[in-house]
Amino acid sequence: MSGALDAGARPGPPGPAAPAVPLGDVLRAARRRFSVELSPPHDEAGAARQWEAVRRLERLRPVFASVTYGAGGGDQDGTVELAGRLRDGTGVRPLAHLTAVGQPADALREVLRRLRAAGVGDVLALRGDPHGDPRAPWRPHPGGLQHADQLVRLARAEGAVSVGVAAFPLGHPESPDLDSDTRHLAGKLRAGADFAIAQLCFDVEEFLRLRDRLARTAPDLAGVPVLPGLLPVTSPRVLEVTRRLTGDHEPSWLQRRLAPLLDDRGAFREEGLEVALEAGQRLLAEGEQVLHLYSLNSSGAVERLVGELGLAG
Ligand code: FAD
Numbered sequence: 001m002s003g004a005l006d007a008g009a010r011p012g013p014p015g016p017a018a019p020a021v022p023l024g025d026v027l028r029a030a031r032r033r034f035s036v037e038l039s040p041p042h043d044e045a046g047a048a049r050q051w052e053a054v055r056r057l058e059r060l061r062p063v064f065a066s067v068t069y070g071a072g073g074g075d076q077d078g079t080v081e082l083a084g085r086l087r088d089g090t091g092v093r094p095l096a097h098l099t100a101v102g103q104p105a106d107a108l109r110e111v112l113r114r115l116r117a118a119g120v121g122d123v124l125a126l127r128g129d130p131h132g133d134p135r136a137p138w139r140p141h142p143g144g145l146q147h148a149d150q151l152v153r154l155a156r157a158e159g160a161v162s163v164g165v166a167a168f169p170l171g172h173p174e175s176p177d178l179d180s181d182t183r184h185l186a187g188k189l190r191a192g193a194d195f196a197i198a199q200l201c202f203d204v205e206e207f208l209r210l211r212d213r214l215a216r217t218a219p220d221l222a223g224v225p226v227l228p229g230l231l232p233v234t235s236p237r238v239l240e241v242t243r244r245l246t247g248d249h250e251p252s253w254l255q256r257r258l259a260p261l262l263d264d265r266g267a268f269r270e271e272g273l274e275v276a277l278e279a280g281q282r283l284l285a286e287g288e289q290v291l292h293l294y295s296l297n298s299s300g301a302v303e304r305l306v307g308e309l310g311l312a313g
Helices: 003-008 023-029 044-058 076-089 105-117 148-157 178-190 204-217 236-245 252-261 265-285 300-309
Strands: 033-038 065-067 094-099 122-126 162-167 195-198 290-294
Touching: 023 162, 023 195, 033 044, 033 300, 044 300, 065 076, 076 094, 076 105, 094 105, 094 148, 105 148, 122 148, 148 162, 148 178, 162 178, 178 195, 178 204, 204 265, 236 265, 252 265, 265 290, 265 300, 290 300
Parallel strands: 033 065, 033 290, 065 094, 094 122, 122 162, 162 195
Antiparallel strands: none
């Protein structure tokens, strides 16, 4: 570790204490609840809108709010700030995303210490994607990490209370097949993660197949929570976002439902919410207890889903 980092890590005045019970345990005990994803705002207007949304979501008592980490590893300050603000100013438990992009291991340790100093002990450990072109071949930073399992170990070594990892119902785009993808997911969990969050997917069946694959591949991990991700497609812009996140995997049934409504904003929103509601109902019927809702920093669609699915705490 460098001298500069040593200096940055010197103990200062005690900050807020991180929660003591790991999220994996909290999630295992939870019944019909939700968690929500937020992103650091880009400007002051965005920050004000987001905070209004946070206040509304807080009343519904999400199990946690996850805070994304800028693509390319560039927005660590925003993540640390927003997670710390949630910790200090709300009753919502923050989970900070952290990626290994563009940083040596020492810099990642430093981010983990800053989070800890802000009272944030829960981390989603991610490899991330190459800066500039997310689909370019992955090259680790010299002195950095190759895969997320290494970041799980590093976060554990730095004393994280909980560590989550990413799961991919359709398989990660770089995975040659679903079996190897599932083996690597199991590897991340065995490296010390206590839960996983699934990339959003439109077909509930895809998530259920991931659940089954993991149970077959790794019976020793039975009971480790894997949260299904749900993003209500409330506008054509949101549809674009979901296409990007799912690698343009948009089922034909969804196209049939949404394409005729592209020119009618109200009807599109209603149909998008209905699609998410149906997926949520199915997931609950399949025994899922906590749904991870992608908010895109606004509360309306999440409030509606939480209300109709009965997920408030
Ligand atoms: P890894 O687990 O390292 O997997 C990457 C590939 O390598 C996969 O094909 C995997 O099967 C394989 N693999 C894994 N371990 C090994 C191993 N030990 N040996 C060989 N192969 C292995 N990105 C951001 O930039 N910021 C965010 O905030 C963010 N949040 C996310 C939240 C969720 C819920 C999800 C699902 C994704 C998020 N991402 C985020 C995207 C994520 O960073 C990318 O999808 C990235 O390409 C993969 O990250 P990973 O942690 O799954 O990587």
